[in-house]
Amino acid sequence: MSTAQTPLHKVQGMGSSHSGTGHFWHERVTSVALIPLSLWFLYAMLGLAGTSEVTALQFLAHPWNALLMGGFVCFSLWHAYLGLQVVVDDYVHTAGAKIFLMLLIRFSIIATGATCLFAIVRIAAL
């Protein structure tokens, strides 16, 4: 036997990570999406700095801005999840702590994202 891999494992090409290059690729895709979204976010934050709550409400209630803010939030949090996973993979070496931290990160990210999206929709509906 020249290899320890089963034919199925070989054809899937996933390697020892069990997820292939998926993590690497999604990290890159989200970072490319975040280039224009971060520039828009900076433009929005600078433009809203020192203004009133009415200005912020009107700005975020505009469909384009609501969509861009939603996109920024989703891609940022997805990117953050992938990045934090690498940190846990690098420094946490016991299975129990790893599972606990990854669950904590996943739930926190989903809770933060859901809160942001709900607030964006609520602002648009006000």
Next chain:
Amino acid sequence: MAENPQRPMSTVRPLSPHLTIYRWPVTMMTSITHRVTGMGLSIGAIILAWWLVCISNGPEGWQSFHAIMDTPAGLLVLFGLTWALIYHFFNGVRHLAWDLGYGFDKHDAERNSVIILALSVIGAVAVFASVWTGHGGYLQ
């Protein structure tokens, strides 16, 4: 590494990655900073969520956000997040360039590490300076 009592101290060799032995190359600094800013920005996402919730709560919500973030400590956090976002942005673009095979030469990487560190500080100061000199708030 476990100490071996039978081994003389002179042959106890340091283990990789030699964090405490060698002078830090600037590329190592930028790599660690990328990770730290990424973790900081993950916490920053919670502040963004809080800000959006406050706006959706109307005038009282807006005031409750500013009551905390307009303090020196709050502004320091906002400045840190601004710098972290700008740094992570520039260094992230550099990572994408590296993935495409550009700028990975040792001397290029060292030079653009210094450029990115400088640009991120200049960028963050520029953002705050433009607000303090009345150039922000143009969406009003």
